[in-house]
Amino acid sequence: MQKLVRITTIPLSLEKLLEGQLTFMNRYYNVTAVSSEKNRLDKYGKDNSVSTYHVEMTRAITPGKDLRSLISLYQFLKKEKPLIVHTHTPKAGIIGMLASKLAGVPIRLHTVAGLPLLETSGAKRKILDFVEKMTYRMATRVYPNSFELKNICLQLGYAEENKFKVLGQGSSNGIDTNYFDPEKFTDIEKTELRSKLNIPESDFIYVFVGRLVKEKGINELVKSFEKVNSEFPETTLLLVGPFEQELDPVDEDVYKTIKSHKKIITTGYQTDVRPFFAISDVLTFPSYREGFPNVVMQANAMSLPVIVSDINGCNEIVSNGINGIIVPPKKKDNLREAMILLLEDRDLRMKVKINSRKLIQDKYERKQFWQILLKEYKELEAFHKHD
Template sequence: MSKVIVLSINTSWNLVNFRRNLIMRLQREGFEVVAVSPVDIHMPALVALGVRHIPVLIDSKGLSPVRDLALGVAYWRILKDLRPVAFLGWTIKPNVYGSFAAHALGIPVINNISGLGTAFIKVNLLTRIVTTLYRAALARSATVFFQNQHDRDLFVAQRIVAEERTALLPGSGIDLAQFVPAQHTSDGPFVFLMVARLLRDKGVVEFVEAARIVRRIHPDVQFQLLGATDVENRTAIPRDVLTQWENEGIVRHLGETSDVRPHLAAASAVVLPSYREGMPRSLLEAAAMAKPLIATDVPGCTEIARAGENAILCKMRDSDSLAQGMLAMLALPPEERSFMGSRSRAIAESEFDVLVVEDRYINAITCATARLS
């Protein structure tokens, strides 16, 4: 009989897009993978991977104690019934309430703090609430993975988690056989592509304002946004604002896609002016496809976007700084941009192979379950 292992996150989309390789590795290792996540349009793709899906209601942006208590009870009932060998959690509410339930049942917990997000960008009451919940939820976890050293140091310094329980991951890793460099033609206009959920915290507004500045000097340059609209997040860009930008001819919204590779291949440079990241998947994928990068000089982004090597860095929340970075990229000779792209690929190959991520999870699971034997 296969061993059950539970993966939980706030969207099925995230599991399908970012944890596919991990899921398949766990299955090869003999685990029955059970996903606990909300129902969304990506659930059939998750089930097609051979994953058993158990739906749960997660109000990601809500602060209702009643709903959160109900979520904790739901996790407890699910885990009590399944009795998995381990619980793996991502994003705030699965990490908190799933961990509480697993700890209560004596189930080993492995957490992934994949980015601190909106709650940690501005220190306020929400930050204090999340910090308190994390401190309680992570206290007995077997391993708490972080995707950059800055976030790890912050949690340890604030005594949210004990250092000996922490470990680093190179993001969710990148499948280097799937994301490969594509021949980019110099014909046609220069294309700046931003791949992200359309949130203010991702720097979408700065991207658009920088586009306005650059187009005054280079009217033929194109600016493209690839990512979901109407995201359930307090900082989501309203659809009517996006429509206005498109009508003005500033940016083109490419919508959502299940395969970003054609868009990355067609881009001249990939941009992410985010306020904070764990390890930005869009930059990892762009790097693997040998693209030069422009990113903000913030934790997470600088793990993969490195000034003087494969990227130009700009200031956070500063559209003028971003525009200057874009103009500097446009001013580079093609062979220098090509060299930056080759460095991107080399960094991805040497440090961010998804096999490294898989091995670290397998090792963490093995160690956690061995302690109970």
């Protein structure tokens, strides 16, 4: 059986972004997962029945550490001689593609699931643009996980069009709609969770799931909610996810509001977000940039209407007025209006709710995506044999 190496910067990406995928691929290839954080990676390997190899990587620009990561990965690939290396996330991308090229790996693939550099400027932006171009140059094929993201990569001149391919309808892993199913949660369970979180039974819940950082639109979301709540007191904002104040902090006044506002509830990081979707009425996701956001697909699969920014990924999953509402990014007034619209217009809310789950099942079912990716691997393998 041929060897397949999948690389992410941190194991969290293996757990969340690629959940189940490596175990599935292990039926067809000898799969090794490469990432940092050794203990967490080891646990991932045991839980998912795949081999692992630890390479310490950082998410920041750290030339010295990056060089050590590159050497370590190169030595591993030279020894293992995999047929395919497939990388995800920016740092794993550049180190993985460079090490693979140097080690003579024949099939080198990179998935682009969003471009953090779009929110940077100046010298740092120039460095990140150069890194992205280098990553794509070393890759034999690049998979933007949305059609709009492919267009952005082309506009930025990162590579020629023939190097890019969007798999299926987009996404990096699809959605398991058997897992994300609102029917799995009883009224009793939902009442208990509301009670545990001190959310009144009659409250309308806006939920956000993800990192509580500036680029996810948390500043705008909190300010919008404050106004909504002052007008409609029977509302709650539920924030499910961790702060990253050292990497991309929310404004100090917003951070204080989150901590002090009686109707803003934080849960910290959660391994299972489904119960929080189950008790909520609307997902509010005013992010500044995305690849192809799983959270939006998960919420829709849980029959939840969504409010999203008019950015790539989000505006491909969501059709305005069909399975959610699209608002301009960084505009808190538009966000507030959409929040009030879905609160007050029950008919619209019910229509969107009914459409949401079926749309995800039709376009983004996870097992369909795995088959599409497997077919891609097999075609590249066949092409390599003939080459």
